[in-house]
Amino acid sequence: MSEFRVTSFRQELKVLAALVCFLAGLELIARMISESLDDDRAHIAQFDELVGELGEKKGAVLGNSLLLHGLNLEQFAQESPDFSTIRVTPVSSAVLDWGHLYERYFLKGEELPEHLFVGFVAHHVDDSEPAKLRRLSRHFVSTGSLPQLWERERFDPHQRVQSGLSHVSALIGDQPAHRERVLDYFIDWYRLGLRTNQDWVTGEVESSVERQSSFKRMTRFVDMVQAGGTRLWMIPLSQPEYWELNSGLLELIERKGLGLMDARSIPGMTADDFSDGYHLGESGAEKFTKWFAKEISEKITQDP
């Protein structure tokens, strides 16, 4: 090993230049693999195309993995031939994401849905649901709405920079997905271990934190959808155990004149219809889709 030779600032610039090139390469790769990272990114990449189909379809279903697994579109088309719908269901999304993606993808399109169906369980629509900053900023928020998002959600300066960088960079914005892929590749039992880890860590937090029940995000979302003349339907979804609707949300639904399709207790639905204690399995999806088609028939197509 040679003695340390004093390096000049200019020489150190070579190191920094190499680093910048490396980062540029990473960004390029991140953009190239963006749509193939997982099924969810592939779905997000189709948003423009899906919204483009609205000219021939009357409805849009908006939600997350609960509806992704819960609504069988092929079965729905057979059960409800008079009413067709698109489905936009990015996983782990909630009302903050739905509001922004509706603005970014739906409002810029030529057609708006006549009916918008939003499937949720309690925490998806209240303000306490934490923002998934990188994904929200990268995929759901339009450039013009970023400052509004920062202001409304009271992002601190660090979060604002993170959000801005996520919006322009696939390397930063898709980082959680990259991380998961890398760690899943290198670490045995990563997903199962992580889930156990999360349960242990959040178990204590969730039991000690009382959920805040305000609906500012939801109110903004409702106002935006209704301003376009779309009829908004709220669908509280089935869970293995019956859950109560928040009185504040019920009041909002009534005040804004929203439709309600209550899927919390679908006849014949049991805990066995859920694949993992949260999402509907095949049999559950069949029951939900049948119920949904019937609801549409009763509340929309027969009684517009």
Place this chain on the structure above:
Amino acid sequence: MIFNSYQFWAFFALVALAYRFLGHRQQNHLLLAASYFFYACWDWRFLGLIIAITAVHYVAALKIGEGDEKERRRWLVGSVAISLLLLGIFKYLNFFIESTGVFLGRIGFEAHFESLSIILPVGISFYTFQTLSYTIDVFRGETKPTRNFGDFALYVAYFPQLVAGPIERSSRLLPQITNPRKHRAEDFTIGLSLVMVGLFLKVAVADNLAFVANGVFKAPEGGITGTDVLAGVYAFSFQIYGDFAGYSFIACGVSRWLGIRLMTNFKRPYLAKGPSDFWNRWHISLSSWLRDYLYIPLGGNRKGVGNTYRNLMLTMVIGGLWHGAAWTFVIWGLIHGVLLCLYRLKLIKVKVPAVIAVLVFFHLTCLTWLFFRADSFGQAMVLLELIFFEQGLTPFSSYAFGSLAFFCLPLVVAEIWSDRREERRLHHLPWQGRAAVYCYLVWMIITCAPTVHSDFIYFQF
């Protein structure tokens, strides 16, 4: 405004830019203003406290420098008492109130003491010890008191090391403040390597392993095996190292860019072969402080075997209590004291190979971290029992050990490599080598950063 936030780097960029265009005196004014701003970002209400402590020690040092022996002692005792009193009120009052209540209850007295609502000023333990060392050094004649209040205030509040050290000595830091700083060609290179490694240690190592460790220490009873606990303890060992050493490296790195050299606080501590070696490698600024201002004044090893062990135990228990107001920290210090005593006794006469010595002492260190991290002594004992009697490989332990290997193995290999020869340092590599290492570090920092960043552990101390 933590080191791994964009705010800090924006703040530092502005300070560093302005710094380049100023003369020495103006640089000091800028650094002092920036340091107070940095501290105010945590909690502006405690600016008064730090200024008050600064003023007390500034005046005390001047009086000690001028007065006769009696007056010098009076000023020393007075200033030390004020600092320790403030530290006691902010950090230990509730601990003593609660402990007294529990003790009285145990011996049969009904006592209801209300805990007070006291916010712990960030970094108070660090700047209290730093000011104490200055006044004591002046009293001992090892440092001359400074007459410039601004310089002394900067010595106390210098932002890179204000909230989590290293605890600097006046003999080292003060001359770098009072005298014009020399711009050395290697400062940028060395600073960059320190910052890179520091960010890697904090963001990639500490924050990722914090999640694993938190899971184990919050897991419900009965749902966890000894192997899970073992993985959790290893995870915490690397978390606290990554967290604290990471902070120290970044502090030293940004200081280098300002032309100020801070002391090295960590030297590959998990390669220590025994407790003395460990304390020469772990939180060196605290261990040397305790040695110079507590252990040696108590008599050190000069007053017989019994007193040496007493002094070691006392120093380590106080060192434990310095970390926090809880019995688990006291026990942590106690165990380290016992280890120092046992190793000093040299019960094992056979010379063990270095690798065995390192592995044994690493595991003893991990044992102490178990008590350090546990919420209570009871929890530590339950987890310890699991480690020894209920081993069982689970998907969680595979995941946890996998995480440890992924995040720590390259670090361990690099530390073993660089521990062998002093000149084996990142900044000694040719530029291509440095660039390759930085690419790996940056990739880990960007791609493997956890979703949630945690504060630096040592801020709470």
